[in-house]
Amino acid sequence: MALPTRVDDSAPPYGTLVFDCDSTLSSIEGIDELAGPRKAEIAALTERAMAGEVPLEAVYGKRLELLRPTREQVAALGQQYVGTALPHALELVQALRALRKRVCILSGGLRQAVFALADHLRIDSGDVFAVDVFHGRDGAYAGFDEDSPLARAGGKLEVLRQLAREDRRGGLVLIGDGATDLEAAPAARRFVAFGGVARRKEVFARAVVTCDAPDLAALLPLLVATDEIETLAQDPVHHPLLRAARVAR
Numbered sequence: 001m002a003l004p005t006r007v008d009d010s011a012p013p014y015g016t017l018v019f020d021c022d023s024t025l026s027s028i029e030g031i032d033e034l035a036g037p038r039k040a041e042i043a044a045l046t047e048r049a050m051a052g053e054v055p056l057e058a059v060y061g062k063r064l065e066l067l068r069p070t071r072e073q074v075a076a077l078g079q080q081y082v083g084t085a086l087p088h089a090l091e092l093v094q095a096l097r098a099l100r101k102r103v104c105i106l107s108g109g110l111r112q113a114v115f116a117l118a119d120h121l122r123i124d125s126g127d128v129f130a131v132d133v134f135h136g137r138d139g140a141y142a143g144f145d146e147d148s149p150l151a152r153a154g155g156k157l158e159v160l161r162q163l164a165r166e167d168r169r170g171g172l173v174l175i176g177d178g179a180t181d182l183e184a185a186p187a188a189r190r191f192v193a194f195g196g197v198a199r200r201k202e203v204f205a206r207a208v209v210t211c212d213a214p215d216l217a218a219l220l221p222l223l224v225a226t227d228e229i230e231t232l233a234q235d236p237v238h239h240p241l242l243r244a245a246r247v248a249r
């Protein structure tokens, strides 16, 4: 896989903040959670793709074909995403929205499950970019959107470039843990390698900005400018986040 050898970086403010879902906003890898007793086998495939050892498309359809998740299982996964959201995920998104930023989720996960987390975080469904999964009337698995760029290597870069074009307020920052995030970094003004859940050596080695804390509050100073933190400090609703940001660093 063609990972960028170096990633340019420029400081905040940004207009658009784009978060990966699995092992970033949430502490799980959704597809692995769908695997039940086959979790070890599926997780090994996921890990190879996220470490950049094999292209995403080499494992994407294969994992789903092995698992064939029902509509009910995908809905349950959505609830699992909500239950495993990292500390201060909601507070961070609220603060970013208070600063009038666009907040997006960019995920190779299943859209119907990621929607549940977006809803919990009050992120617009129109700002969720993920892979559609299809079900029959009886709820049985009926395939996934094989045309989605997010089911293949390099796809996040394509979607991120479009989001960067739509931004009018200072460019875009991407936060993620995986090789597919790092691949998309050239479309962002900053890429934050997030290792609060899974610290991937290949991704960390190439990123300029990294965060190891298992608490999303620690991201705040990497995502907003000093004067924006001062703006947030004026509203007590953001004080718990600001306090946690100081402790988590």
Ligand SMILES: [Mg+2]
Pocket: 020, 021, 022, 023, 024, 176, 177, 178
């Ligand atoms: Mg991830």
